Amino acid sequence: MSSVTINDVARHAGVSKKTVSRVINNEINVSAETRTKVMAVIHQLGFKRNPLGMALAKNRSLFIALLADNPSPGYLQKLQKGILQCCSEEHMGLFLYDCSYRSPTLVHEIEEFIDNTLADGLILVPPLSDKQELLDMLQRKRVRYIRIGPKDQDSGDCVSFNxxxxxxxxxxxxxxxxxxxxxxxxxxxxxxxxxxxxxxxxxxxxxxxxxxxxxxxxxxxxxxxxxxxxxxxxxxxxxxxxxxxxxxxxxxxxxxxxxxxxxxxxxxxxxxxxxxxxxxxxxxxxxxxxxxxPINAIGYRAAFKLIKKLKGETAAGNDSGADIFDCELIVRESTSQPGR
Amino acid sequence: MSSVTINDVARHAGVSKKTVSRVINNEINVSAETRTKVMAVIHQLGFKRNPLGMALAKNRSLFIALLADNPSPGYLQKLQKGILQCCSEEHMGLFLYDCSYRSPTLVHEIEEFIDNTLADGLILVPPLSDKQELLDMLQRKRVRYIRIGPKDQDSGDCVSFNxxxxxxxxxxxxxxxxxxxxxxxxxxxxxxxxxxxxxxxxxxxxxxxxxxxxxxxxxxxxxxxxxxxxxxxxxxxxxxxxxxxxxxxxxxxxxxxxxxxxxxxxxxxxxxxxxxxxxxxxxxxxxxxxxxxPINAIGYRAAFKLIKKLKGETAAGNDSGADIFDCELIVRESTSQPGR
DNA sequence: ATGCAAATTGACACCGGTGTCAATTTGCAT
DNA sequence: ATGCAAATTGACACCGGTGTCAATTTGCAT
The missing domain is CATH 3.40.50.2300 (Response regulator)
Structure with a gap:
């Protein structure tokens, strides 16, 4: 691998790697001069933070996953598309996991999946959104999640449809x-x-x-x-x-x-x-x-909320907008007045 | 996190962590006695290797991704299902990435995706399978891949359909x-x-x-x-x-x-x-x-080959079977003799 | 010029694993 | 019992980042 590490940047910029780390993470307490210098080197060398090193040090992978078991493939597909769009914009990877709602070992399987991937954020699609046993496990493992269309729409961590x-x-x-x-x-x-x-x-x-x-x-x-x-x-x-x-x-x-x-x-x-x-x-x-x-938008929104949550940015201001989406009638060819 | 580390296992078993590492990786040169003892502690403590630590040390994430841009959603969905089944059996996570074949920055986007996830194995779906520019980039980054339905079906790293x-x-x-x-x-x-x-x-x-x-x-x-x-x-x-x-x-x-x-x-x-x-x-x-x-089987097979490749196991013996799948006629209701 | 709090910076240890290499132990022929 | 090669084991550094805390520098009032 020809990848550039934080050490390379530090050496070239004549600062410690901790300082480079501060710049990358946009921390305060870095002088404007230092920040500019480090940023220049970062661009010059084409440095990219290694997500694995970050994950290990911070104990947060920032990986998210979509857990799905839905009988309507078309629904899932659109949802997936919306989620992926957001992930792409936010430079996040999305893990996929197919599970069977009926499996007696469902919760255990999902726990294993999390251990294997270290995903620390999940998007839950109905009927998984209401599986209390699953939610408890996630709580215990401190895995964040956003639910789509759960029973109690008022809980903040969900996105639904009217x-x-x-x-x-x-x-x-x-x-x-x-x-x-x-x-x-x-x-x-x-x-x-x-x-x-x-x-x-x-x-x-x-x-x-x-x-x-x-x-x-x-x-x-x-x-x-x-x-x-x-x-x-x-x-x-x-x-x-x-x-x-x-x-x-x-x-x-x-x-x-x-x-x-x-x-x-x-x-x-x-x-x-x-x-x-x-x-x-x-x-x-x-x-x-x-x-x-608006399945696409719902997926996008769910991913957006999850990512913000993981990054610790509280969904403040205009971000905390409505998370219950409205519908729109699309008249096509299959309906008419009786007898017409 | 209450997760058990390799150090915990080492302490409990009274050996060095390197020895525990050897046991986990099934290396030779570990006495049967030690192996048994360590395995017992692993099960007792419920130890699971942290994939991030492994990835960082080995410089191989063992993560794989499905890159897709296919106009037939039904096709993709079945393929995905087959891939996921294999990943689940092999305890691997699958990243998903939607891309647009026509995007002028396609290769760059994919490179960025790889940098963000550190996936080191990819499954390419047509028409991506034949994009030479993409294949070159993957070669350069030493990212392994399996292609589905490429032009030159004889290259070993692909799975196709007759x-x-x-x-x-x-x-x-x-x-x-x-x-x-x-x-x-x-x-x-x-x-x-x-x-x-x-x-x-x-x-x-x-x-x-x-x-x-x-x-x-x-x-x-x-x-x-x-x-x-x-x-x-x-x-x-x-x-x-x-x-x-x-x-x-x-x-x-x-x-x-x-x-x-x-x-x-x-x-x-x-x-x-x-x-x-x-x-x-x-x-x-x-x-x-x-x-x-057999789209499901094709997906499964592609994932299987990729994972084996990443784990370094050469697809020997009965595994190197045919990778060009055959078709089967399914007669339903839309065909008949003319005029019937 | 001096004193002091706040801002800036870096040394060091650590996250959870693996690679290298040297030290120790084992097994066997003599 | 002795010698020696092979098997087994562990100390240490390292993968690429971040957290803690102490040291240094800066900015300002006096």
Whole structure:
């Protein structure tokens, strides 16, 4: 390796390596003259701090990791993209770890992962965000984390999405189209986001003065197949719903599939819509109407908060902005007035 | 941190820390007695080697990273899964880095990424696998890498997929169904895999004794939209092809979309198929016939080779097995005899 | 010029490991 | 018992940084 060390810089600048360290870390108590001189040498030699040496000395690796187990690959992919963008800007590496929510040794596996990488910051994706046993372990190991979409949105260390509003507004949109029999496909019961969407849906129906037919709410699990299954149930009901809203796009695409299979015309005979706005929405036919969740921004924000936390900069001023993101209705081809 | 260090183990076992180091690294020249004693203490205290200390002393981080810029998210996702599985088994962390093939500062960005993470092993995904400028930089920095699907498949440090055979067999399948006017959507011209598929397609047509209509080969770029555009071109030709084979599934799904939009019945009026077998194939309607590329296995294998290389174990014996994976035809709902 | 607090700087030890090399112990032939 | 090569072990320096604390320098009031 031809890498330049802090010692090289110190020698060239005629100062001690501790002083160089002070300059690198932007510490106070370095004279302007010294700082300028050292900075010049740093640029001249192309010095870059070795993150391993730093990590060992400070006992903080500044590495962060994304822990994921999410049934919707499109969601994860967008989230990952947002996180990576922030990491890239902040010159941080991102470790990835795939885990299985159902694994009985989950917490142990994650602990081992942390020992292997020494990551000291984690981004938790639902349903991991609410696994108390995991959070306890992280606390014990003093590993920082930011949770995405946890149950208690008020804890400072999380970023979420206003799922109630998303489902509420999507339902309102369907009502404006004059749909009466609107069905709803729930997400996984372990994930709070599913309950939030359900609340939004129920509120919208209630606020419209309609008595909800409980038969039109069916269980799903956020997976494509559960969307297919839910649609199979709903589409054999009489009267058939004229619109189906699914708690995520992955399931909505499943609904689309089952409807096609039965020869039901979309949107003429059935409106279908989802929530999230993953890339899948513009790949299927017809393109899926969805509620855009700014997944990219959520990922970016989560990474940003985590990194600031690790670097010890308190999220002050304009940084402590809203961490509950709003949705946006994206009307595409899969919804219309009944019969059109 | 309550972590146990090598010093703690040494003290408890009554040996020097160098001896403990020898035991950890499975070096020879440690008496059986000492080894047993030290191992006992290691288990008793729950000692785990600190990867940072090791990395600093050995000047090898043993961290690996996946560098990706691929237009098909489904492909990348499956690859990632295979890589992660291997990393998990080998107790290695995986860094992720998203880059843009087109960025003029690509090589510099990647160099910076390596400096920030000290990854000393990389997995390169096409089209990065063939970027000579990048490979040179890695050579210079002595960063090891494994390439996926490079142009020169014979270099030992790569894992690929038999694209010629995949396209050849898929075309044969369509010919067996008695299709005559079979169209082909090319992938990105910068990626060798596209050329390989084209060769397979041409060979199959030639071997069947058919004169190829060059009008039926259109350019694509491996993206969904390029599939839509290619289909728009192909489906307005007279006579219209009765089957379209795309060089990847992402584009095939685009073809499906455009055909639906035009009210063309699939597969009755048009057979559509792709290559890769990404998860998207079973989400769209009708489910897409595809050539399964063992993407998971490819990712796993790439990670395995890289890790072995880093650990210095020469891939000997049964390990040096075939690194060109074969395809498998998966017939689903999007193909049939013409007119059925 | 003098005194003193604050600012600046560097010597040294340390983070948790490994490499080098010399010292000690072991095993075996004589 | 003796000699000698091979096996085993540990002292010490080092990888590239940072923390502590004491020494030196600076800036200002007197």
């Amino acid at each position: 799922g109630v509003k998303a489902a509420y507004e999507m339902t309102q949109y369907l009502l404006r189209l004059h749909h009466k029999d609107i069905a709803f496909v729930l997400g996984h019961p372990d994930q709070e986001s599913s309950h939030r969407c359900e609340r939004g849906f129920r509120n919208a129906i209630a606020d419209a003065g309609i008595t909800l037919n409980e038969q039109l709410i069916v269980q799903g699990y956020y997976t494509h197949q559960s969307g297919v299954d839910a649609a199979a149930t709903l589409l054999s009901r009489t009267p058939r719903p004229t619109a189906i809203l699914a708690a995520n796009d992955e399931m909505a695409v499943g609904v689309l599939y089952e409807a096609h299979r039965r020869g039901i015309k979309i949107p003429a005979e059935l409106s279908v819509c989802g929530i999230d706005d993953i890339s899948l929405t513009t790949k299927v036919w017809p393109n899926l109407t969805s509620m855009r969740q | 694209g010629v055979k995949a396209a050849y067999e898929m075309t044969q399948y369509l010919l067996r169904l008695h299709h005559k006017d079979i169209a082909f959507v090319l992938g990105h011209p910068d990626q060798e895999s596209s050329h390989r598929c084209e060769r397979g397609f041409r060979n199959a047509i030639a071997d069947a004794g058919i004169t190829l209509n060059e009008q039926l080969i259109v350019q694509g770029y491996y993206t969904h939209q390029s599939g839509v555009d290619a289909a728009a071109t192909l489906l307005s030709r007279t006579p219209r092809p009765t089957a379209i084979l795309a060089a990847n599934d992402e584009m095939a799904v685009g073809v499906l979309y455009e055909a639906h939009r035009r009210g063309i019945k699939i597969p009755a009026e048009l057979s559509v198929c792709g290559i890769d077998d990404i998860s998207l194939t079973t989400k769209v309607w009708p489910n897409l016939t595809s050539m399964r590329q």
